[in-house]
Amino acid sequence: MSVLEIERLVVHRGQQAVLQNVTLRLERPGLYGLIGPNGGGKSTLLSVICGLLPASAGRVEVLEETPRRAAPRLALVPQAATFDRAFPVTLQGLVETALLGPRLFSRPMAGAGKRIADAMAKTGISDLADRPLSALSGGGVAARFDCARAGRGARIAASGRTDRQR
Structure with a gap:
């Protein structure tokens, strides 16, 4: 089973091609x-x-x-994750929403x-579970929250810049 297979991918944003003829194959799970x-x-x-943007041409599996x-x-x-730190929710509530998705009017999984x-x-954020977002400092908590959010059973987790602290 291949993890990722891309052949001759083309992606347009408006009239401009931002990706052209991209080909990539990852055979095994790993950190890339x-x-x-x-x-x-x-x-x-x-x-x-x-699956957040469509390909204009090519194949992605x-x-x-x-x-x-x-x-x-x-x-x-x-x-850069954006969320309103003044919103009345605990860190655990935010992680729950991120991991399980919004589940209004439904029973927990x-x-x-x-x-x-x-x-x-x-x-490493268990000790902060019951604290409201407004009581938390930004930097390390935001980065670890992103990791917790990405850990929802995902097989592939991708990130943008890692050269700065939030």
């Missing part, structure tokens, strides 16, 4: 880096892989499925509490 200049199309490529079908098993950590606790433990 995508390096390139600003404006080189890294975020665009990751957005296509995660993720875990042997289309990106849209594979999307529930993928996670994309954006370059089996094992949801364990998944949330595991994600928070793996990223």
